[in-house]
Amino acid sequence: MYTLKKSLGQHFLKDENISRKIVEAVQEHPFRQLLEVGPGGGALTKYLVALPDIDFKCVELDDEKVAWLLQQYPTLQGKIIHQSILDIDAPFEGPFTVVGNFPYNISSQILFKLLEWKENLESMTGMFQKEVAQRVAAREGSKVYGVTSVLVQAFFKVEYLFEVDEKAFNPPPKVKSAVIRLLPLTTPVTMKSERALFVLVKTAFNQRRKTLRNAVKSLFSAEVLQDDIFNKRAEQLSVQDFAALTFRMN
Numbered sequence: 001m002y003t004l005k006k007s008l009g010q011h012f013l014k015d016e017n018i019s020r021k022i023v024e025a026v027q028e029h030p031f032r033q034l035l036e037v038g039p040g041g042g043a044l045t046k047y048l049v050a051l052p053d054i055d056f057k058c059v060e061l062d063d064e065k066v067a068w069l070l071q072q073y074p075t076l077q078g079k080i081i082h083q084s085i086l087d088i089d090a091p092f093e094g095p096f097t098v099v100g101n102f103p104y105n106i107s108s109q110i111l112f113k114l115l116e117w118k119e120n121l122e123s124m125t126g127m128f129q130k131e132v133a134q135r136v137a138a139r140e141g142s143k144v145y146g147v148t149s150v151l152v153q154a155f156f157k158v159e160y161l162f163e164v165d166e167k168a169f170n171p172p173p174k175v176k177s178a179v180i181r182l183l184p185l186t187t188p189v190t191m192k193s194e195r196a197l198f199v200l201v202k203t204a205f206n207q208r209r210k211t212l213r214n215a216v217k218s219l220f221s222a223e224v225l226q227d228d229i230f231n232k233r234a235e236q237l238s239v240q241d242f243a244a245l246t247f248r249m250n
Contacts, residue, residue, distance in 0.1 A: 012041040012043060013040075013041075013127075013168060013169055014043065014168065014169060015164075015168035015169075018164055019047060020047065021162065022044060022125060022179060025125045025161055025179065025181060026048075026097065026099045026125045029097070029122065029123045031095070031097035031123070032054065032055060033054070033055045033057075033096035034048065034055070034056050034097050034098075034099065035058065035097070036048055037058070037102055037110065037126070038061075039060055039065070039069060039080075040065055040101070042069060042072060042073065044099065046073070049073055057079045057080070057091050057092070058076070059088060059091070061082070061084045063082075066082050085106075090120060094120060095120050095122045096121065097124070098114065098121060098123075098124040098126070100127070101126075102127060102128055104129045104175070110126075111136065111152060112151075118155050123181060123183050123184075124181065125161070126179065126181075127164065128178060128179075128180060129176075129178075130176040130177055131144070133178035133180045134160070134178070136148055137160040139238075140238045140241075141235065141236060142235070143235070146205050151197070151198065154239050155188070156182040156183060156184060156185060157182070157184075158180060158182060159181040159182075159183070161178075161180060161181055162178065163176060163177065164177040189239060189240060189243045190244075191243040192246035192247045192249065196246040196249055197243060199249075200216065200219060200242055200246055200249060201234075203218070204216050204234035205235075208233060211232065211233060212231070212232055212233065212237070213231065215233075219250060220250060221250060224248050
């Protein structure tokens with residue numbers, strides 16, 4: 001058997017119903033290439049490897065889990081990327097789908113990694129700490145709306161699928177969990193550049209209690225800053241508002 005490593009944020013899913021629900025959610029959008037992130041004890045893997053006509057890979061950092069997975073599922077030989085997801089290049093040529101019960105201690109970093117792959121990412125279904133999932137799905141005006149909300153929603157439609165109780169895991173985490181799905185936007189948000197958007201959003205939310213005028217004054221001319229939109233705080237602006245403002249930056 002394998003051991004659990006707290007240092008890697010490991011909480012393994014043991015509820016078969018939840019595993020099946022996640023796998024069903026992934027299959028609602030067709031794919032030919034699939035990457036599982038953090039297979040761990042194989043709760044999802046055992047269902048995913050059985051899917052027909054799929055090029056399947058998984059990425060797992062933990063030596064012990066890699067050895068255990070190869071022992072349990074010999075068909076994974078040559079299909080396990082033995083690294084951190086944060087360090088790898090895109091796992092496939094062309095479009096691919098991502099699924100995972102993500103390590104909670106790096107879940108936000110994983111989202112930004114997925115943004116790097118957005119040109120080829122056709123969907124992502126993942127389990128996150130509930131607070132992170134709510135933040136990703138939050139709309140303007142919400143207290144949890146922030147950098148992650150805007151930057152993910154600038155490129156993806158976010159679907160908040162279902163919540164998962166602590167008892168579904170071994171060991172039970174101290175937080176609730178939720179599964180969300182990302183799908184590429186059918187109509188892309190128009191912006192000056194991705195870099196401009198990232199800089200604007202991060203600067204605006206860095207001082208979220210201030211009006212936009214005070215928070216982002218270094219990025220705009222004094223003339224542009226007279227616009228009424230700068231009377232608002234960052235959390236009051238929609239994704240489209242931020243994207244439109246990128247064209248007026250210095």
